[in-house]
Amino acid sequence: MLIGTLLVSSFVIYSALYLAPGNPIATLTGGRTPSPEAVRILEERYHLNDPFLVRYWDWLTGVLHGDFGVSIPLRQDVSTLIAERIGITLGLVVYAAIIILILGIGAGILAALRPGLIDSSVIVASTISAALPSFIAAIVLLLVFSVQLGWFPAFGPGEAGLDRIYHLTLPAIALALASLAIVSRVTRACVREELRREHVQTATSRGIPRHLVIRRHVLRNAAIPITTVAGLTIASLIALSAVVERAFALNGLGAYLIQAALSKDFAVVQGIALVLVVAFVVTNTVIDILYALLDPRVKLGERAS
Amino acid sequence: MSAMPATTPIETVDREPSVRGLPGLRGTGIVGHVCAAILALAVLIAIVGPLLAPYSATEISLSNSFVGPTGDHYLGFTGQGADLLSLLLLGARSSILGPLIVVVAAMVLGVVVAIISAWRGGIVDQVLSVIMDVLFAFPGILLAILAAAVFGASLQTAAIALAIAYAPYIARVLRAAAIRERSREYIAALEVQGFSAWLICLRHLVPNISGLIVAQGTILFGYAMVDLAAISYIGLGVQPPQPDWGVMVAQGQSGVLQGYPAESLAAGLCIIIVVVAVNLLGERLNARSQGSAR
Numbered sequence: 317m318l319i320g321t322l323l324v325s326s327f328v329i330y331s332a333l334y335l336a337p338g339n340p341i342a343t344l345t346g347g348r349t350p351s352p353e354a355v356r357i358l359e360e361r362y363h364l365n366d367p368f369l370v371r372y373w374d375w376l377t378g379v380l381h382g383d384f385g386v387s388i389p390l391r392q393d394v395s396t397l398i399a400e401r402i403g404i405t406l407g408l409v410v411y412a413a414i415i416i417l418i419l420g421i422g423a424g425i426l427a428a429l430r431p432g433l434i435d436s437s438v439i440v441a442s443t444i445s446a447a448l449p450s451f452i453a454a455i456v457l458l459l460v461f462s463v464q465l466g467w468f469p470a471f472g473p474g475e476a477g478l479d480r481i482y483h484l485t486l487p488a489i490a491l492a493l494a495s496l497a498i499v500s501r502v503t504r505a506c507v508r509e510e511l512r513r514e515h516v517q518t519a520t521s522r523g524i525p526r527h528l529v530i531r532r533h534v535l536r537n538a539a540i541p542i543t544t545v546a547g548l549t550i551a552s553l554i555a556l557s558a559v560v561e562r563a564f565a566l567n568g569l570g571a572y573l574i575q576a577a578l579s580k581d582f583a584v585v586q587g588i589a590l591v592l593v594v595a596f597v598v599t600n601t602v603i604d605i606l607y608a609l610l611d612p613r614v615k616l617g618e619r620a621s
Numbered sequence: 622m623s624a625m626p627a628t629t630p631i632e633t634v635d636r637e638p639s640v641r642g643l644p645g646l647r648g649t650g651i652v653g654h655v656c657a658a659i660l661a662l663a664v665l666i667a668i669v670g671p672l673l674a675p676y677s678a679t680e681i682s683l684s685n686s687f688v689g690p691t692g693d694h695y696l697g698f699t700g701q702g703a704d705l706l707s708l709l710l711l712g713a714r715s716s717i718l719g720p721l722i723v724v725v726a727a728m729v730l731g732v733v734v735a736i737i738s739a740w741r742g743g744i745v746d747q748v749l750s751v752i753m754d755v756l757f758a759f760p761g762i763l764l765a766i767l768a769a770a771v772f773g774a775s776l777q778t779a780a781i782a783l784a785i786a787y788a789p790y791i792a793r794v795l796r797a798a799a800i801r802e803r804s805r806e807y808i809a810a811l812e813v814q815g816f817s818a819w820l821i822c823l824r825h826l827v828p829n830i831s832g833l834i835v836a837q838g839t840i841l842f843g844y845a846m847v848d849l850a851a852i853s854y855i856g857l858g859v860q861p862p863q864p865d866w867g868v869m870v871a872q873g874q875s876g877v878l879q880g881y882p883a884e885s886l887a888a889g890l891c892i893i894i895v896v897v898a899v900n901l902l903g904e905r906l907n908a909r910s911q912g913s914a915r
Binding site: 317321322324325328329332333335336446447448449450451452455456458459462463470552554555556558559562563573574576577578580582585589592593596597 | 766856896
């Protein structure tokens with residue numbers, strides 16, 4: 317199933333851009349009229365005359381060996397272009413995921429266990445952050461924390477290491493905010509529901525310490541739906557990172573994909589789109605597997621309809 | 622785009638004290654009515670905005686760059702020296718009618734796929750499910766970027782791409798509802814009486830799940846609006862100088878860095894108000910449709 321989806325997706329990506337209007341020869345020659353001889357050499361070098369399926373097959377086998385073809389406008393290997401930028405995107409998404417997991421699940425558990433002031437402040441905070449689209453959140457964060465307070469840099473990825481983490485903080489928060497709200501609400505709802513279950517009340521009435529009841533009975537059961545929702549929202553960040561990278565002028569994969577789409581650099585668009593789709597599909601599959609591991613009642617391969 | 626709780630109703634909204642209200646909004650409470658009023662106003666502005674705008678989007682003079690509110694210009698000027706209030710009114714059209722087109726297209730696609738899947742079952746259902754599974758691999762924003770690369774960046778391209786990306790989510794929710802409805806006895810009775818499948822679907826099945834269809838469409842509008850604005854923000858949707866809230870957030874960003882955030886914030890606020898209104902209304906409609914299904 318996973319392999320099938322990935323194969324069909326790769327075919328969709330390749331054929332869509334293959335069918336796109338535009339002439340690679342014109343791009344290569346920069347608008348000048350080339351001699352028939354030059355055209356023939358270029359067609360030969362970039363395999364422009366091979367049948368479609370042959371070119372798709374060449375591309376696909378190349379990709380499996382780490383060769384994403386050549387960017388015609390830049391005359392550079394797409395795999396090099398991707399390798400230079402994948403670290404920033406990965407760092408951004410992982411950073412946002414950590415924020416979501418720690419703050420989202422933490423706030424949700426806290427809100428469920430402590431009704432009253434903590435609960436209502438978590439609800440208010442999550443209602444506000446759920447309504448903030450990432451690019452508007454980016455603008456607000458830029459305004460408050462870089463322009464007015466001057467705590468964080470306004471753009472750029474910084475040097476690798478601690479400086480990178482510092483530079484990625486605002487982008488990661490902008491990316492995380494909306495998902496943070498979803499995860500904390502789901503966590504709160506799930507923990508609440510588990511607290512009401514009979515076996516939990518039985519355990520409490522038998523005098524088992526509260527922290528043990530919560531750890532053994534409440535959180536273990538609540539972990540199952542929380543993992544799924546957190547995983548799905550984190551997977552959705554992969555595509556959304558493009559918008560945030562653009563907002564903070566980070567030269568990651570997503571921002572480069574947008575730039576390549578505008579400049580019609582098809583080899584780059586194909587390569588990055590494939591990387592993002594694979595990352596998205598694989599993440600979703602990992603969540604499915606994790607779900608089955610956490611819940612012994614679910615067997616792999618039997619999907620609930 | 623962000624994950625779509627449209628498929629997994631996460632939380633149920635507490636029932637509010639019932640107020641007598643418009644028939645379409647019954648059971649959505651005061652909040653539902655207020656949200657519906659905000660949306661009606663937004664749609665009205667989207668339609669007649671160009672008539673209300675005191676100045677045109679092209680009436681710009683750089684000498685007015687970032688000038689604050691004055692007597693005739695209630696919200697002041699943008700960085701490019703255009704009247705901010707006029708831009709907001711003009712931008713409402715693409716910002717609100719764009720997502721509306723996305724929702725209508727996605728709902729039509731989703732409903733047709735769901736009904737065919739539920740009605741025919743078997744191999745047809747399986748083939749459609751596989752196609753939907755492949756579409757699930759493409760997040761809306763990614764599909765829109767790909768579409769922009771192939772067909773060129775425009776509102777139309779982005780809207781079509783988003784509609785295709787959303788359709789599987791709608792189809793999945795409605796398919797389950799349609800299968801439940803399909804197994805009801807009245808459908809079997811109509812079939813025995815010899816009514817055609819088309820007639821039964823259009824006259825009975827679709828109207829009976831219409832509450833869910835409306836609720837899902839309302840929730841989808843919020844996602845469509847945010848995603849479409851994001852696509853315009855990154856430069857692959859509405860093309861400037863055509864006014865649009867997403868474009869305005871992007872164009873105002875240089876002002877934000879210089880300490881003049883009015884344009885970005887005003888456009889962002891417009892997006893947020895409409896999205897919050899539509900989400901609150903959608904949650905309530907969804908809770909109502911699930912309440913009535915049981």
